[in-house]
Amino acid sequence: MRSFRGTSKDYFTASHSVGPVLLLLSVFGTTMTAFAMVGSTGKSFEQGIGVYTLMASSSGIVHSLVFFLVGIKLWAIGKRHGFVTQVQFFRDRFESGALGTLLFPILVLLVIPYVVTGFIGAGTFVQGATRGMFPVAFATSVPATNGAIPPWLTVLIVCFVVLFYIFQGGVRGAVWANAFQTILFLIAGVAALWMIARSLGGLDAASAAVLAKRPELLARQGKIGHGEFLSYMLVPLSVGMFPHLFQNWLTAKSAKSFRVVLIFHPIFILVVWMPCVLIGVWAAGQGLQAASPNAVLGMMMTKYVSDPIVRGLVQAGTIAAIMSMDSQIMALGTMFTEDVVVPLAGKGKLSDRAQVMWSRVFILAIMALAFWLALYPPPNVFDLGVWCFSGFAGLFPLVVAAIYWKRVTTAGAFASVLAMLIVWSVLFYRGLIQPALEGKKPEEPLVLGLMPVAWVVLAAGVALVGVSLATRPPSEATLKKYFA
Template sequence: MTVAVVLAYLALVLVVGVTSQRWLKGTGEDYFLASRSIGPFLLLMSLFGTHMTAFSLLGASGESYRTGVGVFSLMASSSALVVPAVFLGVGVRLWEVGKRHGFVTQIQFFRQRWGSDALALVLFVALVALLVPYLLIGVLGGGVTLEEISGGALPRWLGSLLVAGVVTVYVSTGGLRGTAWANTFQTLVFMTLGAAAFVWIVRDLGGLGTALRAVDPSLLVHGERIPAARLLSYTLIPLSVGMFPHIFMHWLTARSRETFRLPAVAYPLCIAIVWVPSVLLGVLGSVSIPGLAGPAANGVLVRMIDAHAPELLGGLLAAGVCAAIMSSLDSQVLSLATLFTHDVAGRHRGSAVGDDARRVRLGRAFVVGILALVFGLSLVAETSIFRLGIWSFTGFAALFPLPVAALYWRRSTAAGALASVVVAALLWALFFVVAGDDPGYSVAGTGLLPVAVILPASALTLVVVSLVTRPPAAERVERFFS
């Protein structure tokens, strides 16, 4: 029954995504940016659904199971404060510049802002390298979910294949319009069903107060697990939203500047609606289903549903988890396809892909190819979804000085931006190697996350190198600041 409900849901998502194809105009701008026509509600659902991943639901409940409810302060409330500020401070300005100059990708913006092909190439490599692990989170999460709810009848590889397959079909056929529609539908599904599941499970456990009092008290406080320095440095992680290619792509789809208002105001509320149940079910799982270790803890949410909800609701909720996963995976894949078709193939094959129809065909082929690659990687990857996410977010957050300098600092130079990316990449690699498999790694045991070092170093490099190199041409600067 549960598996049947999930399969029916996947079929429904396919219908929603593919139906949007009827509104496709056949142009590149329509396929990749939905003709910049998305309104406030669709933008909110797209941005929120895209930002909430398997990391938010499975990773958060898994991490809460291991370290307690303090995970809410690490990722949820810090995102509620920082992400809308980035929407308003960076997103709106990028939208204006993107509309004025006809940009489709971040790479196009940075290339023209600073006039450097070398910077564009390095940035392309960095963005792709950081986005692939993020894609892996989604495909792995889909596999874990379907394996758990089916009691092993659907092996992890088959679950990952189903999720990747459905996303491949509706993204490749519907483009960004299909992705936005499917995202909206799926975001509503996972928010509604998540809340319903939470209420049901808590009632089954005798009420929230009663259930929480059975939990180990050390899981209900930060204690020694989350030192103050760690909490402080986690507030830097949500800056990653300013450099996510898929968020950039959704910003550009906005109909007008006013469209950003609803997403900025409603985002903190949406965060609370999704994360509070997820985190609480994680700690309650430590009582109901003790003994989960390592990546197995990421399955605690699904196991709780399985143990405490009726089979039909269990199936619907598992579908909700799949919804959260796919609503991120789709935008990430499409953003990679957009980067590839506009910044690699479009530039190096010249007129061969110059026309829209060819570019759309190439984009569709890329979507299929990249999801096949990520599915292959998911077969051999065995890691905590939370850790995978944190390293990916750290890399994107370290690049945040770039959009800020590009939008607000006239004196910033291509050399400064390039040096900043190189320093961020080197430090990221260094910390990744030094941290190894230690899930609680902090810089020299201070409690600080690597991002607290990499981000300031990247920003400082950008400032210093910009100041010691020749100022950018006034004509170029005026094109962006006039």
């Protein structure tokens, strides 16, 4: 895969030139952000080893299934009809520009918090990892953060680095960066587990400390109820509607490129998640006092990885994972250009250079907004990530119906999207916004024992099917175009 070719097609889809290994590394890298590295460690610190079965084990299966049933289909459709974004596909599939207008802000709304989790994860990780290193430059009255690099500075540096390579290479630059970052954090995760375990006296000794002090954290389900556990399995469906994954899928050279992804993606999830979850549980067993669950991973590395060079390499690998949210940012720039600017200007009216310029302008605006939001972090990036994924999962019935169900209608699509938006917004306010306004710590926002994602997906699915069956079917021309 050669360097950036200067065209908008190459900037947004890498000219469909990505082979199987690079596709695997880029797809995996863009799904394993701060949510996986920092979030899973913090969540297992609080709730135990059940966090692994909660998300990682189900994700390994569900992700590959979605890649097979949805990803390959969307790649073929996108390449055949020249689509660059999801909105373009849905506008054409449902013969409705208004549907695309509705979807665009919703997708942006869901992606921005996902980007923010990456920034928060980077800031809190580096803060925990550098505690006490700069007592003069970054002195604070809080022992857990005294002498540590402040989160805002880390986030600012990450912003500049990410902007540099996506401005220079677009999707192609993001793909190569994600590939390198994936290799680095796969090695870093295993190395961190081995070195921390050795410092704690080995795997058995580290687990024995947890068993003695916090035995409930070693239960398979941890502190998680059955309904919550089962409904969590719907969260990984979100990958079917990630804008950045849609864009990554379109970079594939051929359908055969997906084979390696289907086989190795679940294995890579195991390699990344297991060390992070174990480190979080061990931290609880050692009685670690963390200012925030988000800082647990960085603090464990600083405390139990003694060699400064090795510690630096492991920390670099963790930062690499956190920075892989570049694809999300690139996807937002692509969507703004293709779904807002080009339709307003008129097809064929903008030069390649102008399209790339508008994408960069929107990316700058999104980065500035995400930076500002990251200055006011929630208690746990894992929970914020789950909320984002729950919204995307609520759109999963729409994409499945668009690909496989001839009878789905435009009205049904509208009803599904609106049902998802209303239910998700109400539950999000109750679960995260309201407790913050009242000065309370957010708890697991269960409704009748189930996670919000269950009700979001149910509402979207019922609205889609019910309204579609009650309204006029799509035109024969559209059916022939997509099902012939």
